[in-house]
Every structure is written in C-alpha cells, then in structure tokens.
Amino acid sequence: MSEETSDPTAVAEPVVTGEPAPVVQSVAAARGPLALEAIGLNKDFRLSRTQTLHAVQDVSLSLYKGGVVALVGESGSGKSTVARMLAGQERPTSGSVIFNGKPVDLKSRSAFRAYKSEVQYVFQDPFSSLNPVHDVGYHLSRPVRLHQGRSVEVQREVMALLEQVRLTPAAQFKPKYPHELSGGQRQRVSFARALAAQPSVLLADEPVSMLDVSIRLEMLNLLDDLRKRLSLALLYITHDIASARYFSDEVLVMYAGQVVERGPAEDVTQQPAHPYTQLLIASAPDPDNLGSVLRSGNVAAGAARIGRATSGPAPVGCPFATRCPFVDDKCRAENPALQRITADRAAACWHLDRAAPALATGAIA
C-alpha cells in the first residue's frame, strides 16, 4: 500500500448511499468507485429450540474497485459467513447488501446468475475445490461458457485465463488433472475459474492459508497484480494479520461475529486500538524478537484460553469481556458499538482511554 492512502487526509468524499452514514470512511475508497457494500449484516443460526448462534452481528463494510479490504479474525469469528452473505449464498437475518448502488435481490435464478458473475467467491481449500475427475481445461471452459456466452472462443479464453494466473505454458497446464498440480497451482486454477466470470468483485476466503509460507507471497502478489490490472474490488479474508498489513488498504478485525476494529492496514497493525487486536498482534510470531517473548512467559500469562462465539439469547456485554485485561462491570453489561477514532479508524471498546491511551487522547488524529 502506498503512503498517501494510509494518510487520513487523503480520504475520498463520502459516498451517498441513502443509508445512515458509516462511522468511518474506508481508505480503500481512494482506490476507486464503490462496488459492493454491506450495511448492518446480521446472521443468526438456530442451533436448537432454545439456542441461537449470533454468527454475524451488525457488520458493515465497503469494497471499492482496485482496493483491498482485509477481514481478519480467528476461526469461528464469522468471516466466511460474511463472505457467503456478500456472495449471495446465504440470506442475511437482517441488513442489506448493495451492489453498484442497488440493493441485491436474488429471488430469481437469472438475477442470481447475473450477480454471481459480478461477485465471485474463492474458497480457501485448493485441495477440495477442484473435481479430481476433470482436467484444468474443463474446470475453466464451463464457467467461460456459462458467463461469457457461447459466442466467445472458449478455448482461446481458457488459454488467456491460464496466462493471467501465470500457469504457463498454458497448453501444458490445460490437460492436467488436479492431482498432477501442486497446492499453489491448484489455487491458481481456482483464481482463473473465478476470473472466467469476469467479475468486478472477488471474495478471497483464506486463499493462502493452506499453502506453504514460501509460496504464499507469490500467490498474494498474483492476486494483487490481478486487482490492479482488472480493477477488482477485493475482500481478503485471513487469520494472518501480518499478511493483511502487507496486502490490504483497510483492515477489519472480527471477533465473535462483530467488527471490533477497522482502519488503514498500517495504522491498525502498528498502533492497534482494540484489546483483541492487540492480543492478535502480540501473538503473531516476531522474528525480530528472538526467543524473548516466549521465554519470558509474559504472553503465556496474557494469552487467553478458548473463548467461543456467543450463543443463547441475545448476548449482553462486550464479546471480548471474558478475555480482556481491561474489563469492568460496564463491559459485562453493555456491548460497545464501533466508535470513530479518526476519520478512517474506529474501534468497539468502552475503555480505549486505557487500552490505547495514545489513540484515545487524539495524539495521532
């Protein structure tokens, strides 16, 4: 990400959507026009007659063409559920998804297909997302026919897609079967398949989590390159906040179904406001700190045990209360909403003055 986009003064004009104004303006807005927007998304899953899982609570986000927004959080925090609602695969319990300025309505099959060709969802697992009995060419020619119509020269289009994801020489990869490809190559095929629809939005759900560290970068560089060339609006879902720092404009941190912090990637990772973001960052391996953190044992003391998403009747209090070093009675009684810290940053915490004194006093505003 370039310097000027992390500068709050460079933020673009607010976008008028007819809905209540968002608490903050995304830095990704500086990249291009608004493509896809989620406003107040909620998703409840009925677990039993008495139990409801509030998997996603009041999540709002905006994706801009040519911009990357990262959705970061531990497993079970609701990231994939948000993506599935954005992709039209899951109906929100409440809230709306707005594409190119219009609320998304997927009641008819043709509307769903049209939407799907604009908003593509790439799933994390490169090992199960391809059908073992079909070759690469088959995986790509089907969506080309489906989304681009029968008039296009399908085979030429397939070759172009393979080139685009750098599976070259393309002619060599087209007849290969999934088992003949490495994990990274399979993930490239998944990207190519998504691009066959010529989407304007790509929802990449943990696209590199299953891959070796050494090839993750190549894959992220490829995604970044595609974003630039095709002006894609990208949602990058990950549990690795370090990669979000390098790869995204804006970071949204999810915890137990809620966005607890959002802001420019560099700011959030270098000066985290929310106690959970602070824990995430303190937990990431720190090669610059040889041995010291683990050996001093201070993280062991501070690190929380297992804390799961809320269940039961409408949850009260801050979802992080059971793990938070700053918790008090107010936290246990009332769930804090996202509050603006600067024009492009917000966090949901009652006690930012104690958790992040430098931010709360406006030192960086």
Add this chain to the structure above:
Amino acid sequence: MSSSRPVLEIRDLSVAYRTPSGDVKAASHVNLSLHKGEVVGLCGESGSGKSTLAYGACRLLRPPAVITGGQVLYSGSRTGTATALDILRAPQRDLRAIRWRDVAIVFQSAMNALNPVLRVRDQILDAMQAHLRLPREEAHEKTAKLLDLVGIPRERLRSYPHELSGGMRQRVMIAMALAADPEVVIMDEPTTALDVVVQRDILAQIVELKEQLGFSVLFITHDMSLLLELADRIAVMYAGQLMELGDSADIKVAPAHPYTQGLLRSFPSLHGARRDLTGIPGSPPDLRDTNPGCPFIPRCEFAVPACAEVDMTLAPVAGSRGIGHVTACPIVTPEMAKVRVPTEGVRS
C-alpha cells in the same frame, strides 16, 4: 551447545520410498543431533522430507519406505548403558520401550492421531499405562496433572476428541506425548492448523514444560518465523537434504544458504519496518530424479555451472561467527545475501 553427548544423534541417515517409477529419496545423508534441554527446529517446504526424517529416525516408517543407511543413536539417562543405543538396529523389545517412554512424537494431524471413541482421560491413561504401569490411583492423579499442565480444564476430562476445538485436541496430544516423562519430544507441525493466539499459547506452554521437565524438542514446521523465536538451533531441509544448520541467531542475522535466505524473505512481519518480500519462486523438485550436485539449482538466483558438482556436505559458513554454523552451499556467503538488489515486494 554443550560438548556432552547428545541425547539423540542422527548420523548419515538416508530413507527412500520404493515406488514403481523409482526410488523417492526423501532423506539423504542427514546428520543432526539434539542435546539435553535443547529445542532444534527443522524447517523446509512441504515435501522436503521433514516427516520422513523424524519418523525414519524413530523407525516408524512402513513400506514402501526403506532405511538405506545411517544410525540413530539414543543416549537417554534411562538407557542405563555407557554406550548409546542404535534405534535402527535395536531389538523390537528395546525399541518398544524407547518409543513413547523416552522418545515421544506429536503427530501432524491431531484429529487422526486420537482415538475417536475414547474419552480424553482414557487416551492419556492408555498411553501412560502402556509404559509406566502405575497403580490406578496414581495414574489417574498423574493424568489430571498432565491435563492441568497443558491447560485443559478438568471438566473436559470426559470429553471425546470431536467435542474439542483444534487447539484443545493439540493440547491433548502434547499431554499424551508427555505421559511417560520422555527425554525427547518430536513435534511435527503441532500448531500449523491453529489460530495465532492459540498457537502462541501452546508454544509458550511447550517452552514452559520443557524448562520444568527438562526434555529436548525436535520441532518441525514450514514456518521459519516461528522457529526464530522458539528454537535454539535451526536445521533447514530441502529435497531430503540439510542445506544449513546453526544457532537461531546466526541463521537470522547471517543466513548463508540461498534457500534459507528465501525462507527468511517469505513471511510478512508485523513488527518493525515493512521488509522486501519475494518468497521462493518455483517449486521443490521431484525426488525421483536425482541429478548430481545441488538440488536448489533451478530456483537459485546465484547458481553457476560449478553448482552441478557440489558434494552437499555441510561446511562452516565463511565469515560467520557462529560455532557450528554450517552450509551445503560453497558459493554463497551471508555477505552476498546482504548486497542483493531488492526486488519489488507485495504492494510496494
């Protein structure tokens, strides 16, 4: 490290998988030792032979795997003899006694390694009683203590594996490995599938337990950033061979082998300035085609014709202050890595 005899010493170990299309040489002439109380990290991309080396050293591999050469010397305090025991040649009875009791393994997939129909408590009791045969009361007491030690609440003693989160299952695996007070614990990617917070928690626990109980750890992972924090020494493996070996601090500040340098340029860091990131373009070789010389040639930016004749023995790193810092590459020095021209990283 100390000059005393290592607890575990892998000498010139070679393992191959006999397949219809030829031998897959998954480990070739590996030398690696583990001293008392030491954490040695074994690092490399998937397919580089890390698991093969570890399981081979414990004689846990089944056909088509064959050990084609080498020794694995174990000299724990309980072997009772002045001479070390060669695990690869020990009679089955000695071998059974050593495995789990003296050398324990935490396998790569915690779910598959646990028995799905046994409660957590019984899994650990079984592992313990197979070796220690304690009185019932004492065994139960020890089980509860072990679960405390790895941070599993007592009320989960009666849970089945599927009722636990990934992090808790991994803790159960660690508790099982520690059940018989081993001297060496081999951990194969024990935290790869876990979230960072849980991962850190478990790593901190491993270090704490190690300090309390005094065992040695061979920690296997593809994530170099973890090892820099966790390990005393790091061994870097590629295509079944060791490329570099040294103290973590030396590997970090003066990586000598181009593959190590690539691994160090692979992960984004959260702390400090944004770094130049390139990863390692290309992919590991097919271990069936063994060309002479260095296996890293196709992916190496420094490769010269002489690389095809390199004999792959580990030699001291030129210009490194580290004792025991060795590399298989006779061409590249840590200095050369420093002057390399930075290329464009993600989002520059």
